Structure formats: C-alpha cells, structure tokens
Amino acid sequence: MHIPLVDLKRQYQGIKKEVLSEISLALDGMQLFLGKNVQAFESDFARYCGAQFAVGVGSGTEALHLALVACGIGPGDEVITVSHTFIATAEAIVLAGARPVFVDIDPETYNIDTSQIEKMINGKTRAILPVHLYGHTADMNPILELAEAYKLKVIEDACQAHGAEYKGRRAGSLGDAGCFSFYFTKNLGAYGEGGMITTSSPEIAKQCRMLRDHGQEAKYRHAFMGINGRLDEIQAAVLRVKLPHLDEWTESRRNIAQAYDAGLPSSIVKPQEMAWAKHVYHLYVVRTPNRDGLRAWLEEKGIGAGMHYPIPTHLQDAWRDYGGGDFSLPVTERMTGEILSLPMYPELTIEEAGYICECIRDFIEAKSGVAIER
Numbered sequence: 498m499h500i501p502l503v504d505l506k507r508q509y510q511g512i513k514k515e516v517l518s519e520i521s522l523a524l525d526g527m528q529l530f531l532g533k534n535v536q537a538f539e540s541d542f543a544r545y546c547g548a549q550f551a552v553g554v555g556s557g558t559e560a561l562h563l564a565l566v567a568c569g570i571g572p573g574d575e576v577i578t579v580s581h582t583f584i585a586t587a588e589a590i591v592l593a594g595a596r597p598v599f600v601d602i603d604p605e606t607y608n609i610d611t612s613q614i615e616k617m618i619n620g621k622t623r624a625i626l627p628v629h630l631y632g633h634t635a636d637m638n639p640i641l642e643l644a645e646a647y648k649l650k651v652i653e654d655a656c657q658a659h660g661a662e663y664k665g666r667r668a669g670s671l672g673d674a675g676c677f678s679f680y681f682t683k684n685l686g687a688y689g690e691g692g693m694i695t696t697s698s699p700e701i702a703k704q705c706r707m708l709r710d711h712g713q714e715a716k717y718r719h720a721f722m723g724i725n726g727r728l729d730e731i732q733a734a735v736l737r738v739k740l741p742h743l744d745e746w747t748e749s750r751r752n753i754a755q756a757y758d759a760g761l762p763s764s765i766v767k768p769q770e771m772a773w774a775k776h777v778y779h780l781y782v783v784r785t786p787n788r789d790g791l792r793a794w795l796e797e798k799g800i801g802a803g804m805h806y807p808i809p810t811h812l813q814d815a816w817r818d819y820g821g822g823d824f825s826l827p828v829t830e831r832m833t834g835e836i837l838s839l840p841m842y843p844e845l846t847i848e849e850a851g852y853i854c855e856c857i858r859d860f861i862e863a864k865s866g867v868a869i870e871r
C-alpha cells in the first residue's frame with residue numbers, strides 16, 4: 498500500500514468538470530483583474546467566516562503582512578506570537594517592519610500559551626498574533642481580554658484553520674483581522690497561490706483593499722505605497738467551486754481523526770480537541786519520543802509522514818539577523834523533536850487510516866517487545 502501524506506488528485510477527480518468549466522468561463526470573459534470571481538468569492542468567504550468583509554490577496558504571507566500594516570503596525574513596534582509555526586508568521590511581522598516577540602506554546606493544543614503573554618507586553622507592544630495551528634484555534638478569550646486591557650490589535654493566523662471554531666465562532670471572525678492561506682495543500686486550497694484577510698472593521702478592509710493594489714484609491718491615484726498583492730481571478734474561480742464542499746470535507750477529516758484516535762496505541766500522544774473548539778484537522782499530529790524511528794518505519798511501509806515543523810522559528814538561521822535565539826522556549830523545543838504528522842486529507846479512507854494504525858502498533862510492539870491488546 499502507498500499512502501502519501503497528502504493526495505490532492507483524488508479530490509480533483511470529483512470536482513474536475515466544474516473547475517475546468519469555471520476556469521474556461523473566466524478565460525472567455527477575460528476580466529482577470531479583480532473580476533467577478535474574486536468579488537463573489539470575497540463575499541462568500543466573509544459570510545462563511547462570519548466576518549463583514551474579506552479581501553483577496555496573493556498568499557497567506559501577504560494576508561498577514563498587509564493585515565499588520567493595515568492595523569498600523571510598523572517599524573519600532575513589537576508583535577507577540579509563537580515560534581512553533583510556519584516561518585511566514587514571523588516573516589510577515591518582519592516584512593511590516595516590526596519585531597516578533599515569541600512566547601512558548603501550550604503542550605495540549607500546540608498553540609500560544611496565553612498565561613505567558615502578559616509578561617512580554619511592554620511599551621512597544623502593538624499586537625498579538627495567535628496562530629490556529631493544525632486547524633485548532635488558540636484560546637482566544639484571554640488574548641482578547643489582554644488586547645482590550647493594553648489596547649493591542651489581534652491578528653489571527655488562520656492559514657491552517659478554514660472553518661475551525663472557537664466557542665461556536667469561526668476562525669477569522671475573532672480578532673481585528675483574520676488571515677488565510679489558499680496554498681494548494683490547505684483545507685481550502687487553490688490550484689496555485691492565494692490568500693484572504695477577513696475583518697469586520699470597514700477601516701481595516703479599506704486599507705487592505707488599497708494596500709493590495711499599490712495604494713490606489715482610484716485609477717492611477719495612489720494614496721500611499723502598497724504592493725501588487727491581489728488574488729488571482731482564475732484561483733478565485735477554483736476557490737468558488739471548492740468552498741461549498743468545505744464543510745463536508747471538514748467532516749471527513751474529523752471522521753478520519755476519530756478513526757486514528759480509536760486505532761492508535763495509548764503510548765502515542767494524540768491531538769486534543771478542547772471543549773471550546775472545533776478542530777478541522779488540517780494536520781493530524783501525534784507525538785512520540787522515538788519520532789524519527791517511527792517516521793522511518795512508516796516510510797518503509799509506504800506511508801508518508803511529515804514534521805510541522807522540524808525547526809522552530811527562533812532557532813532558524815533566518816532569525817539570527819533579528820535578535821537570535823539566545824532564549825529558550827522549552828515546550829516548543831521539546832515538541833519539535835517529537836511531533837509527527839500522519840496522512841490526512843478528506844479522501845483518505847477509514848481502511849487506510851486503520852492500516853496506518855496497524856503499522857504504528859507493529860512499530861511499538863517491535864520496539865518494546867510487548868504485545869498490544871487488539
């Protein structure tokens with residue numbers, strides 16, 4: 498059996514006809530500059546998230562960068578975030594001219610440890626940027642309370658959390674702005690690159706619209722310097738086809754997660770879903786001290802497994818020029834050596850998930866010499 502970490506071909510087969518037809522219509526119309534697909538997808542996605550506005554941009558990185566700038570964050574400012582994330586989170590803060598300040602993560606959700614935020618707030622702090630990693634939201638209420646008390650902005654990195662919920666509200670509707678990636682492997686992925694900023698602030702929405710289009714307020718009238726950060730019309734056509742399927746794909750992911758939860762041996766640490774959250778399992782991440790051994794074992798059996806992420810941001814070479822890693826984030830650093838992402842995509846069958854669990858049980862038995870009850 499060959500089971501990759503992600504298989505996008507299976508999903509494409511089911512929607513191919515509609516995708517090709519919408520791409521063809523977009524090309525026939527030749528309205529490729531912020532055309533009807535971008536506009537319609539922006540309103541559909543805003544509604545989906547429970548936000549008033551959505552602004553389509555070129556990637557999740559751009560969404561984070563422009564949302565920060567639109568919130569008034571720039572040189573001399575500090576933004577509190579996590580190191581245990583994809584590098585783009587910190588990169589966007591640096592692109593905005595500000596300085597990321599890292600706090601450690603909670604070992605159950607792998608998201609920002611909210612009890613450690615307040616001590617990092619100082620006169621330069623302007624925003625908190627929680628990441629809803631793997632598809633599970635951060636614990637937002639303590640973050641929003643601190644933001645209120647210290648007059649900080651809250652920008653959600655929801656790049657892995659399309660449809661995830663916190664106390665019944667969707668990611669992207671919880672902070673001042675929410676930032677999404679439509680990188681092709683995401684729960685809602687384009688067939689190329691794409692991103693979105695959601696907000697219920699008319700001012701932030703207006704700033705983002707102008708920033709993504711060279712600061713234009715009218716044709717060739719530029720109020721300030723922006724970038725070319727527009728969402729591509731063809732990608733918006735693809736995303737419009739996919740969005741109505743997202744909830745059913747999320748349910749499949751949740752069913753697969755349940756199958757893993759039930760089938761994996763007890764010595765493997767499984768992902769938690771907090772009582773206040775709805776997990777959308779962008780990734781199903783387990784933990785074991787013998788992570789590298791398990792990964793090699795699975796690879797031998799034809800099963801793809803990944804690490805998200807093998808090196809935290811504060812230990813990356815790229816971070817050296819921005820202050821270096823002369824501090825330690827013990828939970829982040831411990832998790833980094835133990836986490837393993839198992840195959841997860843809506844079309845993975847329950848039988849395949851069962852086979853993966855079986856292989857993992859074999860591994861535990863082979864290493865411990867003790868049979869697991871089946």
Ligand SMILES: Cc1ncc(COP(=O)(O)O)c(C=O)c1O
Pocket residue numbers: 556557558559582583585586628630654656657677678679680691692
């Ligand atoms: C947590 C997180 N933040 C930001 C990004 C950046 O998104 P993009 O790759 O679309 O620029 C990603 C995507 O990989 C991500 O997973």
